[in-house]
Amino acid sequence: MSKALFLDIDGVLNSNFENDIHQREISNGTLIDEEKIKLLAHLVNKTNSKIILHSGWRMWFDSELKPLRIEAKKLIESLEKEGLHIDGITPDLTTEEIRKTKKFSLVKADEILLWLKSHNDVTEWVVLDDLDLHNTQIEQHQVKPDPTIGLTLEDVENAVKFLEEKMNIVLYSDKIDEYLKHDDVIDYENEAIAQLADTLFQKASNEQEFIKLTYEFVRDKISHSADINEDTITCTASEVLKAGHGICFAKSHLLAALLRCKSVPTGFCYQKLILDDETAPVLIYHGLNGVYIKDCQKWIRLDARGNKPGVNAQFSVETEQLAFPVRPEMGEEDNFIIYPDPDIKVLEKLRKSKTRTELWDNLPIELEYDTDLKHNTDLEHNYV
Numbered sequence: 445m446s447k448a449l450f451l452d453i454d455g456v457l458n459s460n461f462e463n464d465i466h467q468r469e470i471s472n473g474t475l476i477d478e479e480k481i482k483l484l485a486h487l488v489n490k491t492n493s494k495i496i497l498h499s500g501w502r503m504w505f506d507s508e509l510k511p512l513r514i515e516a517k518k519l520i521e522s523l524e525k526e527g528l529h530i531d532g533i534t535p536d537l538t539t540e541e542i543r544k545t546k547k548f549s550l551v552k553a554d555e556i557l558l559w560l561k562s563h564n565d566v567t568e569w570v571v572l573d574d575l576d577l578h579n580t581q582i583e584q585h586q587v588k589p590d591p592t593i594g595l596t597l598e599d600v601e602n603a604v605k606f607l608e609e610k611m612n613i614v615l616y617s618d619k620i621d622e623y624l625k626h627d628d629v630i631d632y633e634n635e636a637i638a639q640l641a642d643t644l645f646q647k648a649s650n651e652q653e654f655i656k657l658t659y660e661f662v663r664d665k666i667s668h669s670a671d672i673n674e675d676t677i678t679c680t681a682s683e684v685l686k687a688g689h690g691i692c693f694a695k696s697h698l699l700a701a702l703l704r705c706k707s708v709p710t711g712f713c714y715q716k717l718i719l720d721d722e723t724a725p726v727l728i729y730h731g732l733n734g735v736y737i738k739d740c741q742k743w744i745r746l747d748a749r750g751n752k753p754g755v756n757a758q759f760s761v762e763t764e765q766l767a768f769p770v771r772p773e774m775g776e777e778d779n780f781i782i783y784p785d786p787d788i789k790v791l792e793k794l795r796k797s798k799t800r801t802e803l804w805d806n807l808p809i810e811l812e813y814d815t816d817l818k819h820n821t822d823l824e825h826n827y828v
Contacts, residue, residue, distance in 0.1 A: 446493075446566050446567070447567070447568040447607050448493060448494050448496050448569040449488065449494065450556050450569065451495050451498065451530075452572055453499040453501045453519070454499065455574030456594060457476055457477060457481060457519075459593050459594040476519055482526060483596070484526070484600075487603055488528055490604055491568075491603075491604055493568075494532065495528065495532075496531060496533065497532070498555060498571070502534065504516035505530075509530055535555050536555070537551040537554050537555050549577055556577075557579075557582070557618070561614065564778075564780070565777075568606065569585055569606070569607075570603045570606035570607055572586075572589065573588065574589050575588075576588075581615060581618060587599050613743045613780050613781075615711070616783045616784060623704075623710055625784070626701070628680065629681065629697055630681055631680055632705035636682060636686065637685060637698075640661075641702045641705035644702065650739070651708065652740075652761070654706060655735055656759045658702045659735075659746050662695055663748040663751065666684060668692070669690055670800065671750060672689060674800065677694075677794055677797055678690040679791065684697060684698040692730050692732065692747075693794060695748045696748065697786060698748075699733050700712065700733060708735065708738075709736035711733065711782035712782070712787070713731070713732045713781070714730065714783075714787065715729070715730045715732070715770060715779060716776055717770070718771075718775075728808060729807070729811060730749075731786075732749070732766065733748065734746075734782030744760070745764060745766060745780075747767040747768075751767075755767045787812050789811055793806060
């Protein structure tokens with residue numbers, strides 16, 4: 445797991461953003477304030493974060509991050525004096541029109557989010573940029589220095605708070621409607637699901653309590669198929685509810701359907717975990733949910749797998765408590781992306797396997813979303 449600091453230059457590591465010298469791009473490397481570099485070094489060293497350049501200055505580096513212009517060379521030299529270096533750059537999604545009008549802020553958010561989707565190991569991140577990047581998710585992770593002053597100690601302290609959070613969730617889609625839709629798997633128009641959602645909703649005094657009640661219902665009242673030695677496979681939300689059991693993926697489908705039925709944005713998350721340390725030491729995917737808590741204006745992850753000795757997942761808005769700890773030293777991987785749809789390859793496994801016994805020998809070891817992200821990574825290299 446790692447932390448990323450998305451760094452803009454103008455208005456952050458310098459000031460007087462609107463001066464004529466900058467606009468003509470003939471700074472000859474003088475537009476770097478050494479005192480701002482020292483503040484940046486304090487931030488990086490305190491949080492052990494990686495510097496990811498998302499400024500327009502990144503165009504002055506080649507694909508190996510070697511400087512192409514004197515400004516870039518001077519930036520590298522200034523960073524090296526404080527023991528810093530650039531770890532990466534965001535992809536270029538600008539168009540000819542954007543480059544002509546210099547409205548780079550219109551695509552900066554998309555560039556940052558694309559980079560994050562391709563780097564699942566990043567658990568905390570912050571954006572240092574003096575401009576409005578026109579994206580609510582980015583705003584929740586952004587520190588905006590005054591461009592007439594540049595980076596200050598107060599900005600650094602605010603950035604530290606972001607990077608000391610336990611995790612930073614990334615949405616696969618910025619379209620909230622994608623996390624509310626129904627289909628043949630998340631089939632909340634099914635009468636039984638709609639009735640149950642109504643019942644749980646009426647028991648709750650507010651939306652957050654409804655989410656908690658619904659989560660605990662799926663966690664506790666719907667058995668995990670393996671825990672009760674049930675060999676029948678369920679997949680769709682209505683199948684899971686009717687049968688009263690499902691494996692982790694299937695239970696996440698039911699939780700999403702019940703919550704979406706009452707307009708609670710809900711998505712899907714995946715972790716790569718060892719199936720069993722003793723009897724099946726193989727890495728497979730585990731499914732859970734991402735849910736939006738409107739009162740707190742934040743997304744959280746919930747794992748409705750079902751508790752048993754050694755597994756104690758709980759509803760919590762502040763401190764995440766999932767079913768299983770992730771052990772990177774054993775090859776396990778966490779993933780903080782919330783997807784709007786169940787993964788295609790997961791659904792294929794559930795639909796093609798005739799029994800859970802058959803499925804247990806063929807559990808998902810890769811996601812279709814992984815393929816999408818690899819494609820995005822290729823695009824990123826092309827942009828750079």
